Amino acid sequence: MRICIFGAGAIGGLMAAKLALKGDAEVTVIARGPHLAAMQAKGLRVQSEGQEIVATPRCVATAEEAGPQDYVVVTLKAHSLPGAAAQMQPLLGPETAIVSAVNGVPWWYFHGIGGAHAGRIVESVDPGGAVSKLLPPSRAIGCIVYPAAEVIEPGVIEHTYGDRFSLGEPDGSRSPRAQKLSEALIAAGFKAPVRPRIRDELWVKLWGNMAFNPISALTTATLDVLINDDEQRAVARAMMLEGQRVAEALGVRFAIDVDKRIAGAAEVGAHKTSMLQDLERGRPMEVEALLGAVVELADLVGEPAPTSRTVLALVRARARAAGCL
Structure with a gap:
């Protein structure tokens, strides 16, 4: 299983570190600047409850370096997504799922929902449908983020509380792809239920x-x-x-x-x-x-x-x- 964390700040780094330590997934982190340099030189360090873990996921600067993935976990701020969607294209193979670990109303909100608003664009987060064109909502898995964490220095994350990432398909199905990701996150030490009503x-x-x-x-x-x-x-x-x-x-x-x-x-x-x-x-x-x-x-x-x-x-x-x- 190939999992890429796109925008690996505090939350993405926490997820990447624990997934990488578990060892069952090939974890790639896309970051930039001093944070990337520190992770490449010294590994990704996570401080939590008085203990520190050090993980060594693959750390790169671009999607081209990472290549196609099974899952792309997006942990950017929502306003960054329209600009980042084009950069993410080299990560997307025919079956790649995009895990939307982004706060707020997501660009895929009306996908799979049925009814009068099915397929509607939420302009506030998907202006002119620009995000949906590059990141089709059919690829999306919803992810509600509960942990609190902060990058306290390049390459070092302080995890304050929380260990749950709730997952859910927009259409409410319990898909094999959502279930596999849930199992990987649970094995890494997180709570990761798959919700029918995300x-x-x-x-x-x-x-x-x-x-x-x-x-x-x-x-x-x-x-x-x-x-x-x-x-x-x-x-x-x-x-x-x-x-x-x-x-x-x-x-x-x-x-x-x-x-x-x-x-x-x-x-x-x-x-x-x-x-x-x-x-x-x-x-x-x-x-x-x-x-x-x-x-x-x-x-x-x-x-x-x-x-x-x-x-x-x-x-x-x-x-x-x-x-x-």
Whole structure:
């Protein structure tokens, strides 16, 4: 089994290291700059729970060097995908699966879903269908990422918590390709269930991201401060309820209620959301994948979503002012 991690930062590196140590898969990492140089020179180091592991996956700079793969695990930020799709082409053989380990609404969202919206393009993440043309949704396997990790220096990843990567085919089938990947991840030490309704799980994660991320970028509050502040929490809750109405109109079922989801986020503590981290570091923020796409879907189903629309306008302005769009 040939598995390539495309965009091997913290999450991709964590996955690559454990898969490579297991030894049953031929693991290739595509990275760049000092991170790539460090991995090539000293291996890929992962620090977790007071221990360090060192793995030596194949580390290269380009897809051409890697060649065709059985699985390509994409761990980029969503806004990078339109530009990266062309670079990924040498990785794709006739049967290559693309594992979408990307936050937010994915480009394949309406593939295999049936009904009135089947095959629809989500413009916020797939402008003009550019991603779908190069990465056909039929190749996609959904992947919901739960671990938290950070590249603390080139070639070194600190794994903070979490060990689950939920997988799911867009059409809900339990395909052999999804099952084989699940088995490989489980053998590497992860939890990797194959879900028949992957969009349900996608929305539970997106539920928090669509609200906490942009609010934190506007207020610079860490998650604990945001949730314990009555006014910020009320805005987040209103956005989440709007998101729930959008998702349910598209057939999603929520296994928990909004207050339980907020309580779960509160347990994370003094955490800076990814959007706030990107703002502070002057990097592009995932505004469209995490919130712009939700508002686009709200238009599709006729949901007013006034709070989400207001916060979207403000966080877009914030990102433009900071040069982070």
